[in-house]
Amino acid sequence: MIPLYWWLVVAAALFCIGLYGVLSRKNAIGVLMGIELMLNAVNVNLVAFWRYVTPQTLTGQVFAIFVITVAAAEAAVGLAIIIAAYRRRDTVIVDELDIMRW
């Protein structure tokens, strides 16, 4: 069987790519995609830990399903907010949303 740490390395890589996206993308939609990647990394982690550490209980799987659900809700609210800003300001570039600073 594939050892556990392979899965963890994949998840960690996915998480880092997502985090890099969140920190570097200027487009709000791009940031949102980065966040989704981070959450997927968490799901890989949870399911891998479930399979290798506690296959007798369902905790990890249930947690992953909750994460997927909440991620969908969060994306819905996030997109709604981005659309509201776009209607008002004609931009989704985070750097251009700069009425308030310091």
Added chain:
Amino acid sequence: MTLNQLLTLLLPEIVLTVAAFVVLGLDLIWRGDEVRGRWLPWVAFLGVLLTLVATIAVWPMAGVGGRPLALTVGQGFGGDAIPMMALDGLALFFKLFTVLVLLIVTLSAGEYVQTHTPFRGEFYALMLLAGLSIMLASAATNLVMIYLAIEFLSITSYVLTGYLRDDPRSTEAAIKYFIYGAGASAVMLYGFSLLYGATGTTDLAAIATALTAGSTTVRWLVFPATIMALAGLGFKIALVPFHQWSPDAYEGAPTPVTAFLSVGPKAAGFAVLMRLLLTALPGFQVDWVGVLAGVAIITMSLGNLVALRQTNVKRLLAYSSIAQAGYMLIGLAALAPLSESWTTGLNGLLLYLFAYLFTNLGAFAIVIAVENRTGSAQISDFAGLIRRAPFLAVAMFIFLLSLIGIPPTGGFLGKLFVFGAAIQQRMILLAVVGIINSVVSVYYYYAIIREMFFGQAGDAESIPVTPSLKLVVGVNAVMVLAIALYAEPFIRLATESVQMLAAKF
């Protein structure tokens, strides 16, 4: 525990949920815009009042050690259900805390919401649901429940922040809040997944057992997991490396929402942080105490230094609340065994939060009153407030004294307890930095006081204050003074609430 018992113990949460949906439903079916707008806040207020009654009713049922909330499922279903929440001192304290926040915010929001948005029912419903999420977060004893409750709080806060759809500031604030918040909660969740992997369980108490029983090799996994969880919770509390969202979100959000954000999520963050660190990770205290102390120092200092150059009162109060969170964190960093002394750090933290609740919400109620009249919240709008609205000016003076920490106010008592805990734990540096910061903060709080009492008002007309706002300001001012002058019951409330957590140390 049977279903009936479970539902009885969950009564405050149930009442609040029902109240939120009643508000939402009434908003749909109630004809007559004028009447509805006037009475909806009172329906919400009544709902919260019933929640208060329910909270008081379940108070004695918690017992000394608290009770886990889980159904007895019985044989054939794999034994009992896993408890996700507990009804204990800490949970009850934060239920009471949340109810007070909601009572004050719904009362002070009335006129502001009436004039700023046509969508009023959703506003109050969302506000009550945000309160519900704080109750759930503070009672959660399982990583899954903690994540769900924190995320529930985040999502409702994002929507409330961006509530004024046509105001570019409000939508901008919501976007910034959302991006930082979603990122922070994803980081926290990754930490939770590592914690689950290291211990094989998501129950906080079971995590502690697994960590003491297990080998020390998991330490390298638990430390980063703790830091990541701290990132997510630190974001809610607005601790310094994770604070960038808060000034923008505070300035852009509708002012009643700002008032809520400055108190509610902070309380939820502290509640979860206390439970997570003290129930699940007591064996790693040496690791996290240093981190918390460092974070407390930079949070206090940066919050105060940046506040010095603010001209907008909402933004100034945002930085001030960052600094206040830094003082509160001292209480958690300097926690001490309960039996040894009058302050365990933790009771100082809760006492500080309690005083801060009345102080900050009172200050924001005054900002709302001034903003209703002048349309903005610059420091210059407060010029000559003593002549335009003497009552507000005097009350604001009391709130600012409490924020500085000058007796006889609740803020002083809170600071006394947390700094006392730091000195007792030989964390002299922490106490000294805290005291220096309190002195620095006098400068910018005094800027408002000077403007209120000695500034020349461009507009000499008196500021009309609605009766409900007057009530809020008056009650808050009295409470701020009462916490200091009649301190004993408040100290007892704070001490009893943390007894169970603190007893282990």
